[in-house]
Amino acid sequence: MADMTAKMLNSSDVSIPKGAKLTMSYLTPKEWDETAHLFDGVCQEQMHVFASERWPSMKIDCLHFKLDDELVAGCLVMHRAAPLGLGGLAVCKWGPILLDAAAPNAQQLFGDVVDMLINHYAVERRLMLSMLPRPQPAETNFAVEKLQERGFKEGAGLPFPNRYFVNVQLTDDAMRASFGQKWRAHLKKSEKNGLEFEHCDVSQMPVFYELYREMTARKQFPDYSAFDSLHHLMDNIHESARPELFLVRHEGEPVAGGVIFTAGDTSVYLYGATNDQALPLRAGYFMHWHIMRWLARQERIKWYDLGGTDGFLGLHQFKNGMVGKAGVVSQVPKVMNYAHWFMPRLLGNTLFLARDVKAQIMRRILSLKKNTPSD
Template sequence: MSVIADRLIQTGSEPQQKLRAAVSATPMLETRIVSGEEWDRTIAGFDEVCQEQLYAFAITRWPSVKQEPMLFLLDGKVVGGSLMMVQPLPLRLGYIAVSKWAPMLADNTCPEADAIHAGMVEALIAEYADRRGQMLSILPRASTGPVNREYERLETRGFKRGSELLFPSRYIVNLRLDDASQRKSFSQNWRRQLNKADKAGLTFERAGPERIGEFETLYAAMTDRKQFSDHSAYETVHALMAMEEPLRPELFFVRQGDELVYGALIFKAGDRAVYLYGASNEQALPLRAGYFMHWQIIRWLRDNTRATWYDLGGTDGFQGLHQFKKGMVGEAGVIRPVPPVANYASKPLAYLLGAGAFAARDVVYHLRRVIDGWRNPKTKGDQVRTNTDEASE
């Protein structure tokens, strides 16, 4: 039996027995902390790569947090990775090691995928919880299946339930349908609105990174018009647009005649494309430009990327945004929750300090939300925030 299997908690229940069986043939993974440049270059081909695991994103979003890009190797081959953020607790009483939307698999279709994921978790426990004495905090991404196996595995391993998103649902479109099947999958109302948009004289275009200024103009005008408090990671846009392919987001526009009415930034690497940001002018809503834009993006992603899914992100509690995204997900897509944060510590004091810090942070976020509600009671939710939300701050 492997070293990893020996490290697992004593089994007894059926899930625990399955977990031990999954990793029993997996050797201990080698770990390697690399530079940010090597990290971004290496994970570009991962199935589970996402924008928040990019070093260029993280160092811009959280400049005061230590970033540790950790690769996992099996027999000398890179099989996964996790960008670890090591954050000091108040008064330097300790540290928390945070892994968001990770650990990521390089190949999530390989037969050993479950065992490799379990091996990566064990390696993180060994380094951060056992050797350094820190609390380890892991937030898996939403699953496209009915059960989030990554989170289930963490619970079985002894991780404890931590912070949860107030609105955890993620709306995920199936990209692997032909045009007729995709349109049929949409809800009846979504199809009706799209049919109207098709008759509005709109055009769709893909733009290069040199045109990001046009998007920023739309975005600035929209935020001024709607007066919402933007807590997203919009400040990372320039760092993302400066990246090489395939990690650089795609920029799309919809125009009516000579006027740009809608813009969107899409992360397209890996098996799951992600809607990052959208911006529109006042004409977009009556023209139903959002329906037209997303329909064209779905088709473009299907024909030009290897992505299987298109993650529209959440709703922040806005009912209109829920109806819009639910209708687009339709019958072929899925709506799945982001699981709670999973926390683990080898030492009781490390867990107590880390869990306390997270609880204090959650209180601050709740107060911020209440204050935002007072300031902007009529704020619309269609500024579009996806996976760059408070779970990632």
């Protein structure tokens, strides 16, 4: 089920040549975002234009790591110090990112970069270093193992951690044969409905925004996805990493759309939207099939990350059928925390506990609202 990419993620370390020197340097946000597309492991969470809009109260460092003056890795780290030198937090989401994820020494490089981050943020700057490894299409996430080896402790996890990966390293026929039987049947029906698929430029984003507004109004659910930040991302991100927009039309009218991050070796489904006509037309099946076909023709891309489900059974069935026999359902790792000093550990654990309690209360409130009959 998992191919050579997943096997690489689980392979044993290959040592870095003796005497080779790993160095760290700071970049400006502009320099970072213009070069982020070079890394196989790049994702939206590691883009400055995304992180600065999503977490405006945090300072952000953009770092390059070179081995004997050759670029091998990078990392975006958000941080905030507490008053009176009592500690603070340094947060890395879905990083560090490697230039070549398939390099024989990839795991060793990842570990050595983490060592430098520990020394810089946890030891020298007296911050709790909190890292959320990127989910991987493999049974074992080597990043979690590397962090555990260095003394990181598990923090909170997502209530619904499943992550769905479609293998797009296949021919059209092999990919289609991999789908679940029901998913394949719905796709076949969608192809008889006169739908048209478009790969659009950024000028068509207003069409997608309108579809999204129609969908949220129809479903009447609170949106915590930071969708408002998508405007900023699409308007300001460097063109080398700008997400791709796809639309599906029926009789000339847009009925479904998707925004996909495609800069690294794993594409990510960021946002999708549909109107009232999409469900009977099975436009979602049609759209994702053609997105997968487009991704399969991009030499660098190996996996299509569909995201999670937030506990919705119907969404699980849809994504699980799309993953099929050739894909992988793995899990988003728990947050991993490291503190070298006592006060940063105490402060960091207190802040995370308060955040987790607040999140549990909000989930409980939403659950009560869903189960309360409307007038």
